[in-house]
Amino acid sequence: MDFDTGPAFLAIALGGAGLLAGSFLGLVSLRLPQGEGFAAGRSRCRGCDRPLDAWRLVPLLSYAVFRGRCAACGAAIPVRYPAMEAACGAIGVCAAVTQPxxxxxxxxxxxxxxxxxxxxxxxxxxxxxxxxxxxxxxxxxxxxxxxxxxxxxxxxxxxxxxxxxxxxxxxxxxxxxxxxxxxxxxxxxxxxxxxxxxxxxxxxxxxxxxxxxxxxxxxxxxxxxxxxxxxxxxxxxxxxxxxxxxxxxxxxxxxx
Structure with missing residues (x-):
């Protein structure tokens, strides 16, 4: 099967990859200054310390569905997470549409x-x-x-x-x-x-x-x-x- 690798497809692909990258980088930006490893266990709620299920880590969507709060304890999820996801998504789209x-x-x-x-x-x-x-x-x-x-x-x-x-x-x-x-x-x-x-x-x-x-x-x-x-x-x-x-x-x- 041939895949469309035109500008629109590339923008969607890199935008989606950026959302995933932003989710990871948001975690790194918190763990690295605290001396924790990049892969120091599963992501956890900083309010109740409960491990987050994979489906609760879907970029932007999970934040919107749960209205910016932990589903378990109701603690507010810092806006920095969706902000970094959105920014990385935008960077991916920008890269796709500006590069030859x-x-x-x-x-x-x-x-x-x-x-x-x-x-x-x-x-x-x-x-x-x-x-x-x-x-x-x-x-x-x-x-x-x-x-x-x-x-x-x-x-x-x-x-x-x-x-x-x-x-x-x-x-x-x-x-x-x-x-x-x-x-x-x-x-x-x-x-x-x-x-x-x-x-x-x-x-x-x-x-x-x-x-x-x-x-x-x-x-x-x-x-x-x-x-x-x-x-x-x-x-x-x-x-x-x-x-x-x-x-x-x-x-x-x-x-x-």
């Missing part, structure tokens, strides 16, 4: 799912673990080898320049200000971003990240919040956004 080939679509979806998990963990915990950034670097090298957008040499150069550049900035900031201005995981995340976009994409990654960070600061000021030099911002969230936009749109000022 099946391989590019699959790798783009993988990139988006990895970046989303990294952004969530950093946004909630100000932490960029090697367990997430190093696999992202590895898949960037894989993308360079599998696609014709970037050579493996350019990918390796992007990783080296990304890490080295941000590491030097962090060292210089500490030497001048006497305190850390960047987290230890940020250079590794930019290295991974460089592996995906190449060294020529790094300025665009940083520009998008800076604009996103400034937008958050501006929003705080406009809503009456106070901003000081001691405030912490999860820079990894902004870097993840910069990598995603640079991958989709290409380096700024250069035609794809």
């Amino acid at each position: 080939s099946l391989a590019a679509a699959l790798l783009t979806a993988l990139l988006g799912w990895q970046l989303l998990l990294i952004a969530v963990v950093d946004g909630e915990h100000f932490w960029l673990p090697d367990q997430l950034t190093l696999p992202l670097l590895g898949t960037g090298l894989l993308a360079a080898a599998a696609l014709d957008r970037l050579s493996v040499v350019d990918s390796i150069a992007g990783a080296a320049v990304g890490f080295g550049g941000l590491w030097l900035v962090a060292r210089a900031y500490r030497a001048i200000r006497g305190r850390d201005g960047l987290g230890g995981g940020d250079p590794f995340l930019l290295a991974a971003g460089g592996a995906w976009t190449g060294w020529i994409g790094l300025p665009s990654v940083l520009l998008w990240a800076a604009l996103a960070g400034l937008s958050v600061v501006a929003a705080r000021l406009l809503t009456g919040g106070r901003v000081s030099g001691a405030d912490r911002l999860p820079f990894g969230v902004f870097l993840a956004l910069g990598v995603w936009l640079t991958w989709l749109l290409g380096p700024l000022g250069l035609s794809r």
Whole structure:
């Protein structure tokens, strides 16, 4: 039997895969910061600790059917679960409709799912673990080898320049200000971003990240919040956004 592998079918397939990926990544985003393994037993209700049946883990549908509550104890299910499922589904659809080939679509979806998990963990915990950034670097090298957008040499150069550049900035900031201005995981995340976009994409990654960070600061000021030099911002969230936009749109000022 021949299967329709046209854009509509691919969008549905990757969207559905994204829903499943989002269910898993939502669990990882909770377990990893707590030091638990990715597969540390069955999923449980955080209210009554009852294991969840497989049919209660159906992405989005189970949340809607039970109105966002545990069927056993009635405890509220955090909205982060369906939100991550929906976001990963949207990433899958976006990958399908924006990429010219099946391989590019699959790798783009993988990139988006990895970046989303990294952004969530950093946004909630100000932490960029090697367990997430190093696999992202590895898949960037894989993308360079599998696609014709970037050579493996350019990918390796992007990783080296990304890490080295941000590491030097962090060292210089500490030497001048006497305190850390960047987290230890940020250079590794930019290295991974460089592996995906190449060294020529790094300025665009940083520009998008800076604009996103400034937008958050501006929003705080406009809503009456106070901003000081001691405030912490999860820079990894902004870097993840910069990598995603640079991958989709290409380096700024250069035609794809």
